[in-house]
Amino acid sequence: MTWLIEARGVSIDYRTDAGWINAVRDIDLTIAPGEIHGLVGESGSGKSTLALALMRYLAPNARISAGRILFDGDDLVPKPAEAMRKLWGKQIALVPQDSLAALNPSHRIGDQIAEIARVHDGLSPSAAHKLAVEMLRRVHFNDPEGAARRYPHQLSGGMQQRAMIAMALIARPRLLILDEPTTSLDVTTEAAIIDLIHDLIHETQAAALFVTHNLGLVAQLCDRVTVLYAGEVMASGGVSAMFTRPLHPYTISLLASLPRPIRGTETRLSTIEGVAPAPTQRPAGCVFAPRCPAAVSICDQKPPIETVGEGHLIRCHRWREIETGALIIETAPTALEPNTLDDVLLAPYTLKAIHLHKTFRRGGIRAWLMGKRGTKAVDDVSLSVRSRSTLGLVGESGSGKTTAARLIAGLETPDEGTLELLEMPLSSNLRARPVETLRRLQMVFQNPNDSLNPYRSVGAALARSIRRLSETKLSSVEVERRVKALLAAVRLSSDYAKCYPTELSGGEKQRVAIARAFAADPALVIADEPTSALDASVQSAVLNLLKDLRVQRGVSYLFISHDLNAVSYLADWIAVMYRGQIVEEGTVDDVYGFPSHPYTEALISAIPNPDPTIRTRRIRLNEEPDDQIPTVGCRFHRRCPRKIGALCETDAPPWRDAGGQHFIRCHIPIEELRAVQSENTLMTESG
């Protein structure tokens, strides 16, 4: 096998105040032409550092302290900067994360793409421009000429990422480094970009390194994968072998901890205890041993990386036992007392939000002069959460789901609509809500870094909430007792009371934020993307915690997320929002099954499945610029794969009852939807 890129024994160090710190250690990684190689790891595992180092691009305070990086047989490590400049852009190209920041804000898209062709291939400005337009056409821009003249901020996130891909490919590079290229995109956009990457790489026969934390994307896109943990390769090999018969305890646990869209018995997710060690605190032996369920005394010594089979590498002392079945990594999820269907369908309402409307108006004479009206973020949204159950509110960015939650929490005032908490009227104005209401309605925010005061210890923050929400004046002994109880409830030891937020990991901070929401006795907790900032191995533990607390404390959740798998794990009910409106609502089983709204159908089909043997039917939506959202007819008609005609453009679709408290906002009659959708499913199964 001739590799295009071949890293052997690569170590990368960072210079800090405490001297050189090893970030990535003894990495072997090879990619053949035409191969898409996944590089998976949690934040801090060193995956981006490694990926950029393969391009010989290092931060100013970093160095490659050992190893060789052979590109086409030629070692890049000792190359001077001028020599690398001839390769960058021409032979090796990067598609980075966060394309808006990666594009120059004051240059036109076409110029930025054409620049590479001018620099490397000596094309004239007009020839380079023509080529740039052609590249934009290849990445499926409807109007490539127009797009070339635009500036980055005028494109949507998905279009920016397409432009980045066009830029990376214009000089026909032989190696493409894709550093989390879809992380900030909506799931439907992500799916379309992944398809594009797949097609283009197979067309150009470039070698590609695809860096991600999303195992589902690896399963669906990559040929081989390398799993990184705490700066070391844990396992590496073909995707199907790695995913269907994982041999490393980390890979096994990680795959088991993913919430999957499988319904049935209610269970807790399998989790990995603890957190990944910081670069300064990595153990001398196996880096995963402190969290490994199968760790034994030999794991105090560093395991060698061993070849298991054709191109399959494992760094574990016990892989043979796992392979023969002598050692079984316990990942069986523990069962949980489920909500029965009757609980779900008949329980009384904890929250009712009725006909909420909210338009954000642009301030000032200027907006008025420019004739810019406000954007309608929430358009006639009604939601209800039943006692002891969870409503998952799902939608892409700009769907209005967070605004709806903020209206209910009282953080924004609705233009119209009423709220009821526990069948009592709830003021839409936060300041007008009595303490009793605040006690019963709490919120957990997406980013615990922003919601916890960095200057207040965990204990002080919890004590403050306990005192403020208490009916009676509490003694300090009692407050302390309750702080300990709260920490215990979120599985943190009472030592954490003395810690400050900066001393905690992301998962621990989110636990503290959850503990604070339970400081009194909430009936409803609104959780706005509480796990989206967390790594996979930490996310499952937080989801479990939320589920446990629901059972123990009898609370209801309004759980907002763009992660449909997480929603399906936690929720009993799902409401799908699109551009300010609820388009479908029902129990999880109903919404995941058929019939469903065409948008929900596309959303679910876009979820990357972490099982490489399952290829789901893919419905791909085109992207819609923000200035073209329809205001009459169905909001979804421009992107709808099931549009039936002019009716969709002119008339607002009806809120159809599909039975069993399942509703769909669509012009297509329920029976017809059911018929076409099940037909398609059958087709995929047989094909």
Next chain:
Amino acid sequence: MMRFLIRRIALLALTLLITSVIVFALTQLLPGDVARLILGREASQEALDNLRVQLGLNDPIPVQYWNWLTGFVSGDWGRSFTSGSPPIRPLVMERLGNSLRLAALALIFSVPLSIILGALAALREQSPLDSVISLATLAVVGLPEFVTGLALINIFALGLGWFPASASANAESLGDLLRQLTLPAITASFVLVAYIVRLTRAGVIEELKKPYVRTATLKGLSRGEVLTGHVLGNALLPTITVIAISFGWLIGGLVVIENVFSYPGLGRLMTTAIERKDIPLMQAVVMVTIFFYAVANLVADLLYALLNPRIRLE
């Protein structure tokens, strides 16, 4: 963009109108009787009364303001109170011309130099070069203008004799004019350089951290191409605004420098007017200075919008 321009010009007119009210009101508050000021202590009551009628001083204040404003707009800026009552407009215009020449030269001296220095300091952040540039520019801005001005005169005029010690503005040729203006322009530049260097340095450092710089580097561009082709255009946006605004200061604010070099600019005309309680002259000079400040501001905003598509295309 057209709308933006029209709106900004309307705003400019409003600003000038409001300042004209303030200027007029403030000059009304000055102590002393205008008629006596002009005619002197010995003037008879009759002569004073006549002059008051002639100058419209008995009219209600709003009428006086209106007459002054309409006169000003139509080009009749009145006559100075000083002996001979010369008309004000030609006087102010001549001084304005002098000030503009000095301001232009000061910008030519300071802007390219300080952008280069600022970018160098940013590229070599935390290096000895960065420290030297930062210290030197800070030291220069810390010195009062009369100190740097006199030091330059001592060294380059009295010592080396390269340039004249005073700038009269009565130049025989362009070369002579440049020779006269060099020292005052350098003195004014000293104040500007420190600001522009620090802004450029901060702007470039900020931009260098942005992901698009990595994109540009990984296109295979050299460090110089990345800097000039990508970084500077974004890094200089705040600097351009400051440069444009400092133009206003160069027109009306160089009182000290003009005095040190006995240069007949607007700043010195202003001090003369104040010393002599020459109210119409004061009003005219202040209005012209404010006009340039306001126009400089407008130009700054327009440039900022022109160079920044995120604002231009909003």
